[in-house]
Every structure is written in C-alpha cells, then in structure tokens.
Amino acid sequence: MGAALRLALGQHSEAGSKPLNQDFHGAALPTDAQRRSRGIALAIADGISSSPVSQVASAAAVRGFLEDYYGTSEAWTVRRAAQCVLAATNGWLHAQTQRGDGRFDKDRGHVCTFSALVFKGREVHLLHVGDTRAYRVHPTALEQLSHDHRVRLDGGQTYLGRALGLGPHLEIDHACWPTEVGETYLLATDGAYEHLDPLLVINTLARHGNDLQAAAQALVAAALARGSQDNATVMLARVESLPDQLSPPVRRERLRLPPRLAPRMEFEGYRVIRELYASARSQVVLAVDAQDREWALKLPSTDMGSDPKALDRFATEEWVARRVDSPHVIKAAPAEKRREHLFTAMEFITGQTLAQWMTDHPKPGLDEVRQLVDQIARGLQALHRKEMLHQDLRPENLMIDRQGTVILIDLASAHVAGLNEGLGDARATDIAGSLQYTAPEYFTGDGGTPVSELFSLAVLAYQMLTGELPYGLQVPQVRGPRDLHKLQYVPLRTRRPDLPEWLDRVLRKALHPQPARRQQALSEFAHDLYAPGPEFMSRDRTPLQQRHPLLFWRVLTLGFGLSTLVLLGLRVTGH
Template sequence: MSAFEPGNSLRVSLGQCSKAGRKAVNQDFHGAYVPREPQLSSKGVVVALADGISTSAVSRVASETAVRSFIEDYYCTAESWTVKTAAQRVLMATNAWLHAQTRRSEYRWDKDRGYVCTFTALVLKSRTAHVFHVGDARLYRLQDDNLEPLTREHRAWLEPDRCYLSRAIGIGEQLEIDYLALPVEAGDGFLLVTDGVYEHLSEARMRQLLAEHEADLDAAARALVHAAFEAGSDDNLTAQVVRVEEVPLGDAREAWSGEAELPFPPQLEPRMCLDGYRVVRHLHASARSHAYLAVDEETSHKVVIKTLATELREDPRHVERFLLEEWIAQRIDNPHVVKAHRPGRRRRYLYSVTEYIEGRTLAQWLRDQPRLELETVRRLVEQIARGLRAFHRLEMVHQDLRPHNVMVDATGHVTLIDFGSVRVAGITESRPEQAEEPLGTASYTAPECFLGEPATPRSDLYSLAVIAYQALTGTLPYGTEVAKARNRAAQHRLVYRSALSANRELPAWVDEVLRKALHPQPTRRFEALSELVHELRQPSPVFLKKSRPPLIERNPVLFWKGVAALLSLLVLVLLLE
C-alpha cells in the first residue's frame, strides 16, 4: 500500500499482516495512519504494534486499546507539541486507564492476568523517525541492506529458558518508555515484528524476504509471518513493513496549507475595503509589520489587520513567521492572549486578523505611571504569567515579552499581543534550527539567548521579571550590559543592580525575589512562573530572612557622598586643632 500527499510532503509505503498462528486467539493488534495535510506535516505518520501476554485472557483488549487510543488520541493533541511530548502523554494516559481496569477487575491481585500488553510505535514526521517502545516486540531499521534493531526487549530472566516482562503497558501505575529519534532519508525502511516472528527468523532470513518482496510490502509482511509459522512459531505473528519513499525538502512555506502563496495586499488606506473589512486608520508600524484598525462589515466588530513589511516579503523565513502569528493565535484560548479573528470568508491576500484591544501598550502605561505600587505590579505580573502559561502548556515560548507587546485596557486587564518571535517546539523539531540573533528585544531578552541557546519557559520568566523590575524602579536590572555579554565569562561578570537603590520603599525580600528571577543562569532562576507569582505575594522564609542590603549596594552614590562628607568633617576638625 502506498500513501502520499502530492508535492513537497512525506511519502511512505506500508505493508501489514497479523495471524493467530497456532493459537486460538490473536492477542496482537496493529494499526497505521497516514493523514492528509495539514496533519501530515504537523503530526506525521503513525505505525503501531501491541502484543498481549499469553497469561491474560483480557490482554487482547489491552493491545487493541493501546493501538487504537494511541493513533486516535495522538492526532488530537496540540499541533504545537513535539512528537515526544504528545506520544508520551497519550501513552501515560492509556497506561493509567488499563492499570485502573485491572485494579477494578477480578485480576487486581495478579497483574500477569490483567489488562497488560507490550507496545511499539514508529512516528515519521518530516525528516525524523521517532520510536516509542515498551515490552518485547522489535523495531528494525533497514538501510543499505542492513537490518539494525532499534529497540531492546524488556525482559527479566529467571533461568536460561524462563523470563517475564519487566516493562509493559498497564502493568503498573508508572510507565517507563524507551524513546529514540533519528534522521531518515528516502529509501529507508522500518520493520516492526512481535516475538512470534523474530524469535524464529534470523536477521539474514528477514532481509532476504524483504528483498524478495520489495515491490509489494503487504506481500513482504505476509511472507515474514508465513516463514515464522513454518519455522515452528507457536505464538501470534504480526509484521509491519514501512518504506520512506520521499521526505519533504523543508521549505517553510509548505506548512501553511497554501496561504503563503497568496499575493500580498496593496498598501492599506483609511476607508479602503479588503475582503469584507473596512480600514479605519493606521495603528502601528515596525520593522516587521504594519497594523491597521478595521471593522468587519458583517459583524461590525473592530479588528486589527496586520501586513508584512514590504522589504521582508521576499524572505521565506519572515513570511513563515508572519503566518505563524495567526496560527498561534488560533490555537490559544486564554483571556490574557489576543484572539485570532476568522470569519470564514475566503481571503484573497496574505495578511492576519486579530481582535482589537481597546487600551494602551504597557510601555505607554508605564510612561504615564512611571513608578507603580507593589500591589499594582503584582496584579500585572499575575495576568502576564497566566497568558505565558497558556503558551508554555502548548510547548511554545514567547521570546519577545516586552512592554510594547502587552496591552492594558481601562480596567487594568492585560492581554499579550504580537507572536512574531514565538518558538513552537512542534514546528522547530521538523527541521534543524539555524543559528540567528535573538528574536526578542535586547533589554528584555534572557542572557542565555545571546549565547545561541534556545529559549525556554525560564527565558520568558526572566523577561517578565525585567518588566516587574522596571515597573517598580523605572530602570533595568543590568542596564544594557546583558546584550553585550556574548560568552559565559562575560555573563558571570554581570552585576545585578539592587531594586532598592531606585525604590527605597520596596521591601528587601521583594528585591531578593527579583534577584533570583533575573539570575543570568536559567537554572538559578525559579523553575516555574507560578513560583515567581507566589513569592511576590507570600515570600518563603529564605527571602524573609535576607537582611536589607548595605547602603553601598542600595545607593552607591549616596554612600560615597556620605564617606566624602565624613572625610571633609574629619579634615576640618584636624585643621581646627
């Protein structure tokens, strides 16, 4: 069977066969799914195999559940998740369900008779093969006529001829999954087989059968099963054969379902109509894009239309990032994140549309209120953190959190906008990332990004802490020095400026919380946004015990002025004597 999407896409051929063999019931279960675009690019192809254990009468239910739920649920996970995250979460949920079934059944005191099975899956996404394995089935890679095993059996041997499964789906509350990721090329093959096949066929014999039926992979799978049966196998027999016919070239524009092929709109002017939107006025211009206030003529809702800057329209990387903004907005539903506006009308041009937020940017808000009360800053931090957590739950990192990308309305409600720098794990894993300058604004970008390291949720936490520091002091914690520190030695020399030197009314423990959140080393910061939010309201004893820093740290100028005054007085006293 050949399955493919035309154009620059992953294309594979599949062959499968499963027989009960000499047993009355086939407790093996297998499945495969090749989706159409856009899921072919975002989630990939899944091939899965489960093998029930012979001591259990309900193991067939477990193996079927494991395969069906993996395939169905994997494609329901967030497109922004990596393959590893999505697959492991699905398998953990399946394991919990099967284990619970055993606990509620008559087999609760004998796990070997419960809802237990082995599981092996291959996920092919873009140019990478992802392997997930629990139990004693096997997955081989066939490359250049070599058959290489990619999994190992999870068996514990009691005697030379007696063993038991040490790991399986449903056998316990916790599940340990073997994971492997490796690059694939056109022509690579993969073979998934249960122990009823590989224990009775040598690798040389399997290579021979695969070569003989190279043109028909279903026939190859049947030949493997038949040969194992003829060799005396008394177990269930299942084989799946996969061949990668073509891998995508990795052109960024292909991931966006043709939207990148739309022409760019003409220059927008007030009262102009564009696909059912009436332009009201120009809102904002940056090096990357232009934003306009418009009205949806069908609903009378105010929206923001964003177009890509003219000088960037020939650069595929900037086109992809521009398209990614709306893609992200469509997948996050959070009151503190701006929402995409999709009326269902067909577009004739390449642009993005989001809801309109009535209010000011946080940058303007801070200019209007140069130094905020601590309670106001707490509420600000809490709202931004809620928005950031919506990104982090989907394995996204904002990377450009700054006052200009935060809107504050008349009630003080905060909304995050502008996703042009967001890093989406599920997309970046599809192709190698190219080294480039940090995408965020230098003053708010975490130090590790200037070393070429990928941004993480702790990088966003750092940016949020900079905003909190600025809101309380009107200054930046390291000035402009972070962007200049391009190696670890330089970063070790960065000196945190105590917030108390600019805000003497601030409790000393608040400064200690900010100091930790703004540490140049990400591992020395708080692990999660929730910790920062909690510590700003209910500090732990370690921060409360911190004494107020000496005057030389809080206000070096005042300290040295005092020293100079004392010296002057001392000199005057000596002269009078």
C-alpha cells in the first residue's frame, strides 16, 4: 500500500478585547478507516456579535459537523454528506432562533458563519457560508478560496447575506480541487484576517517552520496587536503526505483466494450443498450456515489473482449490498465472524430471472410490465439514494422470487461515488455492463448518471413488451456526440400494434439519445407509464421518418416507383 493521507495542524483562538469568545473551531481525529472513507475535516465558525447566543450557534455548528459528518454513509460524496449535515444543523439553529428573541430580531438569533476543509484522497473540499475565510498560502501571496456572503449597501454598510441559522433553507458553497504535498491552508475569522497581510502570514510560517501551532498563536497575537477589536481565530493545515491510490473498502490483501468448493465441504462456517454456477473467473455455490439458512457464496477463481481491479470490484459487491436496504436489492449475509478467504455471501433467491420470465411471457400485457418496471425502479432508487449506480441492468441480473418480488442482483459493476472521489474524476465513465443495455452517454465519454439507468430500464421495458431492443445493436457503435443523431428508434407499435400510441411516446422520451431530453427521474418515468400527461396523449406530430422509418422508406420507394411508371407511360403515349 502507498502512503496515507497525513496533515500537520495548528489552531488558536482568543476573545481579544471582548468578554466572550463567539468563535469556535476544531479538527477531527478520524480512525484509519474513517480517514480512507471520509477524509480529514477541520471547521471554523464565527457567531454574530449582536447576538447573546451566537457562541452556542458556532459551537453547535463545528461540533455537529465534525461528529455527524463521520456518521454519514461511506458511499456518499463529501459534498452530499457535508451538505446533509449542515442542512440539519441549520434547521436546528433556525428552530432555536424561532423559539427565542431572534424570532423578531434575527440579529439576536442562533446565527453564525461557517467554513470547513475536508481532505480526502488527493483532493480538498471547501464548504462555506458567511464571511469566515479559507486561503491557500503561496510563497509570495495568499489565495482566497472562499467568497464573502456580505451584502453592501450604498452608504458603505454591510450585512450577512447568508449564514447558518439565518433562515429555514441553506445554500452552501462547495468547491473541490487537487492538492499537493507541502501545500498550506489557512482558515480564519474576520477578527483575524482583517488585520493580517500576506507578507506577515508567509514570514510567520517561515519563522516557525513545522510548528504550525506556534504559527497559529503568533498570527492571532499579531492580529490583536494590530488593533483587532473582535474575537480572532486562525487554523493552519499543511499536507504532509497523500495516498498514491484509494484503498478498496474491503482490505482484501489480508484475505486468501479460496479453494474450489464441492458439495458437503465445510468452508468459513458454511456447509456447501451444491454448485449453482461456474466459470473461468468465479464459482457460485449454495450453502447453509449454522442456523440452516441458505446463502449463495460467490468465490473468485485463482485466475483473478492477477487482476487487482477485478478483485477490488469483487470485494466491493458485498460492501454495496450491506449499505442498501430495499426489498428490491439483494441482501448480504450477516458478518458474524472474521474471514480468512475472499468471497461474498448473499441471500439465495428462489425464483426465475427476468430473462426466463420474458421467454415464458413473449407477449405480456401492459399492466404486467408496468408492475415489474415499478419494482425495478424502486431498487434502482435505493441505490441512487446512496449515490450508487448499478451499471449492469439486464434481464439476467434481475430475479423474480416466488412472491413476485423483483430483486436486483450482481452488484459487482456498481459505481459508488463516495469510493471513487479523491483522485480526480469521480464520474461513472467506465462501461461496466452489457453494451446493448448501456446508455449512449457512456460511449460518448460523458459518463453515467441516474438518468442513464432510466434509459437502461426503458430498454428493458421495451424488450419485455416486444422481445426486441429499441435500437437493435446501434448504441454500442456510438463513438461521439455526432453519432447520437444516427440512432434510429424502432417504434413500439411496429412490433406491438395492440399497444396504445401514448405508450410509444413515453418510451421514446425515456430512450432519447440525449439525457436532458428524457424524463429526469425514475419516479417520473414510472408515473408516465401509469398516468401519461398531455404531452403523450396529444396527436403525434413527429415526422413519419422518425415515427415509422421503415414505413417512410417503403412509402418513398413506392412513390418513386409510381412516378417512374407515370413518366414511362407519358413517354410511350408521346411516341
């Protein structure tokens, strides 16, 4: 493994000439696992001086952020996790304001400004609201990274335009950029930065060297000596080392590759019943635990030992399943003991795949398909709420159990935003699933989003109804944005004339080559299948060439043929 993320920190705060220090600051001391998944966070807050309770607000903001941020889902990005925590803090502060004097005078409420830096992987994130400031220290200058949310009046007076606790809704600035070893960052309240200049900061850091604590104390003392009449707080952070790569969520280097299993073998607390599937890369067996519960064990083959990325994806599948709670997503077995081998243990589902269901139902009714689509959408939504994409939605990866519940399986291709950020581009750009069900934006290099999975779901809906693919095998041939215009959608009613016209319009929209032209949520697509709006019920004015390309060319060819016959007839008559 490469180097870990390490920071050197220094922080200091003084009330100055005021009787009460309304600033608050702090830095987290995360465990190794937390540092890998959530990073290192530091935060600073400044309570408004007009309020007698603003010190409560600033303390609650910093403490709440540093504690609750590490309790958010490891699958979430820094931005989503931080904004959820700060939105909850803002709601609590505003509620306290509404119960006290601040209800009638916001200057006496639970209000504070806030800035936080979160270092994760090889990147740093800024979360900011108000007029505390974040700087990056350069050899000869200070680069202000935050924007002051102050509104200036004509008379030169200013007031806070945004702050925690100021209103029921909160808008937080977020920025992210790559960082480097040796970079130094400065967080400060206005009582400090208004009396510090770049030369003083740079010389102070140079004088104290690696002792950032002494440097922070010296900068606060300098601000007060220069006439600051406010509380003064300074935080310093220097990047000492960065990871070469992100660690997988499961430390698989501690696990051995398993042997090939046979019936009646005992393995890691399970007894093997029979083999379910085997290939050159993996083996799946049915096994029971000590309580006679049935589980499907999936084991990588020894051939995968030379493919670290494949092993990382393999190890991530069960990790993903443990973090999603939905009846429509496969569940992982309880982690009851420490493992010695690398394998996954997932629930054993008795039923059939959607592929088999389509074979058994070659011409299903619309209501049957709508019910299946609705369940698949619910499973995908459960993943999306955790900032995950399934990325391999196909008939073979959907099980229908004996009660008729549709369950998403095979999470090995899932993209987890929170696990992929930290080393640059965290988008889902890799084509991980079956090509014929993959949205066109993957092939143009734009990457996937939840709207891409809506496309894949619409492909499944179309295939369930017709037994065919809406674009045939055209989509995998896309290589750039220009190729999107060449895609020819085959109208649903050319294959199922018994289905309503509005259904074709709903599917055509969901299958549009451009993501922005589709429904923008799975719930919207599912709703359109049950209750189509006016845009789908009005008479179709789409050109015949787009609605029925085959019919268009047949009519055109017939027209040319008739015209030729007429011209020949006129020529013969003329002679």
